[in-house]
Amino acid sequence: MSDEQKKLVPIKYTSRDYKSIRKDLMEMAERLYPDTFQDFSEASFGSMMIDAVAYVGDQLSFYLDYNVNETFLDTSYQTENILRHGRIMGYKHPGRSSTYGTAAIFVLIPASTTGIGPDAAYLPVLKRGSRFTSATGLNFVLTENVDFASPKNTTVVAQVDESTGAPTYYAIKAYGNVVSGFFSQETVTVGDYERFKKIKLSAKNVSEIVSVFDSDGNEYFEVDYLAQDTVFKEIANNNYKNDNVPSILKPFLVSRKFVIERDRNFTYLQFGSGDNSQDNVIAEPQNVAMNIFGKNYVTDTTFDPSRISSNKTFGVSPSNTTLTVVYRVTNPINSNLTAGGLNKVSRANLDFKNRNSLITSTVDTIRNSVEVTNETPIVGDVSNASSTEIKRRIYDTFPTQNRAVTQADYENVALRMPAKFGSVKRVSAQRDPTSANRNLNIYVVSEDAQGKLTNTNGTIKNNLKTWLNQYRMVNDTIDIVDPYIVNIGIDFAIRAMPGVDKFALLDSAISSLTKTYETSLYIGEHFSISEIYEELKKVRGVQDVYKVTLSSKTSESYSGATFDINANLSPDGSYLIVPKNAIIEIKFPSTDIKGKIR
Numbered sequence: 001m002s003d004e005q006k007k008l009v010p011i012k013y014t015s016r017d018y019k020s021i022r023k024d025l026m027e028m029a030e031r032l033y034p035d036t037f038q039d040f041s042e043a044s045f046g047s048m049m050i051d052a053v054a055y056v057g058d059q060l061s062f063y064l065d066y067n068v069n070e071t072f073l074d075t076s077y078q079t080e081n082i083l084r085h086g087r088i089m090g091y092k093h094p095g096r097s098s099t100y101g102t103a104a105i106f107v108l109i110p111a112s113t114t115g116i117g118p119d120a121a122y123l124p125v126l127k128r129g130s131r132f133t134s135a136t137g138l139n140f141v142l143t144e145n146v147d148f149a150s151p152k153n154t155t156v157v158a159q160v161d162e163s164t165g166a167p168t169y170y171a172i173k174a175y176g177n178v179v180s181g182f183f184s185q186e187t188v189t190v191g192d193y194e195r196f197k198k199i200k201l202s203a204k205n206v207s208e209i210v211s212v213f214d215s216d217g218n219e220y221f222e223v224d225y226l227a228q229d230t231v232f233k234e235i236a237n238n239n240y241k242n243d244n245v246p247s248i249l250k251p252f253l254v255s256r257k258f259v260i261e262r263d264r265n266f267t268y269l270q271f272g273s274g275d276n277s278q279d280n281v282i283a284e285p286q287n288v289a290m291n292i293f294g295k296n297y298v299t300d301t302t303f304d305p306s307r308i309s310s311n312k313t314f315g316v317s318p319s320n321t322t323l324t325v326v327y328r329v330t331n332p333i334n335s336n337l338t339a340g341g342l343n344k345v346s347r348a349n350l351d352f353k354n355r356n357s358l359i360t361s362t363v364d365t366i367r368n369s370v371e372v373t374n375e376t377p378i379v380g381d382v383s384n385a386s387s388t389e390i391k392r393r394i395y396d397t398f399p400t401q402n403r404a405v406t407q408a409d410y411e412n413v414a415l416r417m418p419a420k421f422g423s424v425k426r427v428s429a430q431r432d433p434t435s436a437n438r439n440l441n442i443y444v445v446s447e448d449a450q451g452k453l454t455n456t457n458g459t460i461k462n463n464l465k466t467w468l469n470q471y472r473m474v475n476d477t478i479d480i481v482d483p484y485i486v487n488i489g490i491d492f493a494i495r496a497m498p499g500v501d502k503f504a505l506l507d508s509a510i511s512s513l514t515k516t517y518e519t520s521l522y523i524g525e526h527f528s529i530s531e532i533y534e535e536l537k538k539v540r541g542v543q544d545v546y547k548v549t550l551s552s553k554t555s556e557s558y559s560g561a562t563f564d565i566n567a568n569l570s571p572d573g574s575y576l577i578v579p580k581n582a583i584i585e586i587k588f589p590s591t592d593i594k595g596k597i598r
Contacts, residue, residue, distance in 0.1 A: 016061040022054035073394065079264045079387055086394040090402070093262045093390070094416065096205045097423030098328075099180045099335040100459040101378030103132065103140070103342055104173060107148055108158055108369035110362055111167045118170040121358065122366060123149040126174075127349040131182055132372050134341045138331050139182040140378075146176040177459055178342070178378070179422075180335035181207055181328045190214075193319035195273040198261075203329050206267040208418075209260060210326040214318055220256045226272050226314035229253050257315040269325070272315025335380065336448055342374040379446040379454050380423050386519075404471040407431070410442060410478075417467045422460035425453065428483070428523035430580050438476045442468070443483040443523050443581055453520060453559075453585045455482045483523050484582040485559040486552070489592040492536060493546040500541040502597045509539050514589040523583045527576040546598060550576060558587060 015024045029037055029050065037046045069075040073085040083093050105126060109118035126146040133139055158171035188199050212220040221231045231254050261268040348370040352358055385393070396412035404410045410429035417423070424444040432439040444464065448454040461480040468478055490513060496505050516535050521527065529548055536545045550565050561582070568577045578584055586592050 016058075018054050018058035021057040022050055025050045025053060073391065076391075077387065079390070082387055082390050082394070083263055086390065086397070087261065089394055089398040091394045091397040092260075092416065094418050094423070095207055095262045095267065096330055096332075097335075097380055098207045098330045098421075099337075099378050099380035100143075100422040100463070101140075101178055101337070101342075101374055101457055102175055102376060102459065103142070103178045103372050103374050104175055105146055106171055106173050106369075106371040107366060108169045109148070109172055109366065110169055118155065118172065120149065121354065122352070122362065123147075123172075124350040124352050124366065125149075126176065126370070127351055129183055130349045131346040132178060132342055133344040133346045134337055135343060136341070138180065138333075138335055138337065138341075139346070140178040140180055140342060141182055141328065143177045143179050146174045148172050148174055150174065178374075179328070180378075180380075181205075181330035183210065184327060184329050186325045186327070188323045188325060190318045190321050190323060193275050194317060196314075197271045197317040197319075199269045199271075199323070201267045201269070201325065201327065203267075203327070204265045205330050205332050206327045207330040208328040209267075209269070210328060211324075212258065212269070212326075213324050214321040215324075216321060218256055220258050220271075220318070220323075221254045223254075223257045223259060223315075226257065226259055226270070228257070229255075231257070255316050256318075267327075271317040274314070274316045275319065334451070335378070337374060337378040338448070339375060339377050340373055342372055342378065345370050345372055376457065377448055377454065379448050379457055380460060402471065403473075404468065404476075405473060407440070410440065410468065410472070413468060413471045414442060414444070414464060417464060421463040421467060424456055424460065424464070425520065426523050426583060428580065430524075432479070435477075438473070440476060440478050441581070442478055442480050444480060445483055445485065445523065445583055452587055453485050453583065455485075456480075481581075484561040484563075484579070486561050486563045486578070486582050486584050487554070487558040487587045487592075488527070488563075488565070488576075488584060489551045489553050489594070490532060490548065490586065491551065491594050491596075492532065492548045493596045493598060494536055494542050495544040495546065495598050497541050497543045505539070505541045506595055506597055509536055509542065509595055510589075510593050512536070512539050513593050517586050517589065521584050524578055524580040525584070526570075526578050527584045528574070529576065530574045553587065553592060559585075 012020075012024050015021050029046065039046060041047060070078060070081045073082065073089075076082050076085060083091075086093065107124070107126075109122050111117070112119045125148070126142065128142055128145050130142040131139060132142070152174075154173040156171050156173075157167045157169075159169040160167050184203060186201060186203065188201075190197065190199070209222055212222075214220070223231060231252055255274065258269045258271050261270055348367060350363075350367055350370070352363060355363070393412060393415055396408055397416065399409075404413050407429040411427045414424070414427045414429075423446075425447050426443075426445045428443040430441050430443065432441050442464070444456045444461070445453050446456040446460070465478060465480050472478060492509070492513075494505075494509060496502050512535055513532065516531070527550070529550070532548045533545050536542055536548075552563050552565055554560055554562055563582070565576065569575075570577055576584070
């Protein structure tokens with residue numbers, strides 16, 4: 001065959017997988033080289049060469065498709081690449097969620113010399129950072145100091161003298177807020193100067209960076225973005241007794257700063273590009289003032305506010321030093337606890353006034369008497385966001401532009417609250433129909449220790465309201481409220497194909513529906529009955545689906561919210577209409593999903 005004839009042979013560019021490429025190569029060899037290669041059996045050399053070329057072609061096609069898909073957010077699959085796209089669009093991944101709650105703390109205090117009331121000299125302060133543990137090994141940290149001398153505490157007689165009946169010890173009960181995890185410390189050796197130095201922390205599930213210091217005692221501050229020069233520091237208020245405000249916020253210009261970047265498991269500290277010689281970021285007045293062209297002196301004393309800072313390198317990058325990073329690591333598994341689950345004191349950091357004048361044995365007795373429990377469940381969002389959920393948050397972040405105007409903006413900002421302040425499972429922002437002003441109801445719901453929906457505790461609600469205040473419109477008012485949790489059950493009837501094991505088919509059908517609804521719905525999302533029909537028809541062995549009915553679950557094990565199923569069905573019966581202040585949950589799929597085979 002001539003070269004001109006060979007050029008006329010069409011090439012199939014649509015063949016991309018191993019099987020189709022091998023088939024095309026075989027046809028081409030048989031057509032173009034019938035006299036040169038005639039043996040294409042599996043053991044022949046020609047077959048080996050065709051297999052090798054087809055294998056290489058398949059590999060190239062796979063990685064080409066992979067690279068193209070991961071280049072765009074819509075088609076990206078790997079979480080690391082999705083987060084990378086999100087950072088470009090302004091999304092900050094909060095990391096694994098923390099759970100917040102309130103703990104009741106008890107301590108024994110010796111009676112005063114008069115026998116009436118506890119001895120005030122032995123009333124301690126339980127310091128922030130004290131560590132508690134659950135029976136299952138989950139760690140929690142006290143987020144605030146607990147003063148047992150506060151008059152708000154409950155005091156009862158705990159022990160009495162057997163002979164006189166006079167009180168010898170009093171039990172004092174106080175409350176403090178706790179957060180999941182524990183404090184840890186890591187030292188990182190930094191070598192020569194490097195622009196935009198990035199440091200990876202070895203610990204997983206880091207929720208909060210507490211402090212960063214180098215070996216020279218310089219502190220590095222966390223900022224939202226490296227161009228930010230001002231941070232707010234907490235200063236002790238010397239006038240605390242008069243105005244009852246423990247701390248004062250003061251703005252500071254800083255050059256040593258970092259931003260936090262996260263992937264699925266690890267946390268990174270990203271520094272700026274300046275060197276250690278740039279310690280002072282406050283500009284000189286003669287450089288800030290406006291210079292008049294043609295004159296060697298300044299006649300206008302007006303300052304340009306954008307030039308108050310002389311920092312043009314996005315902060316100082318550490319070099320030739322050792323960084324000490326203190327952070328809080330949250331629990332790697334479900335951090336939610338049922339009431340009474342927090343019952344061990346791992347480290348009680350007690351502070352006594354005039355410690356040197358107290359009896360050591362009595363102080364040790366007080367320290368060993370500290371007990372803890374949680375009277376209410378500690379709840380939050382226990383699961384990491386899936387790739388699809390992260391994409392949805394990225395899409396909503398870009399138009400939000402760090403302000404909340406629309407209802408979607410409020411929902412996105414609420415989900416972006418840093419994990420160290422707690423997290424919620426679902427959020428829905430709705431205008432209050434009873435209000436004539438711009439009042440919004442932010443419905444939030446969390447998960448309990450078993451991953452079931454439950455009301456969000458007060459600590460997370462307060463943190464969320466504080467977080468939203470910095471983004472909301474000035475004339476918007478916000479109420480954080482609980483939605484109604486509507487528990488339902490599913491009953492279905494199907495027909496099996498001839499010869500199919502009915503018991504195995506029923507288990508497969510129930511398992512299919514359980515997997516479909518293992519992820520909770522959104523607040524106000526309608527429940528599709530047609531989807532149940534479609535999922536059941538996909539089960540191998542199902543010939544037809546006769547009937548699907550829904551039932552309301554209101555017994556003691558459920559939320560108790562009543563809901564009329566029949567009154568809220570759509571006109572064609574294809575979906576259940578759910579109010580905007582309610583969320584549907586199938587709480588116990590093993591018993592709430594039932595089926596029959598005819």
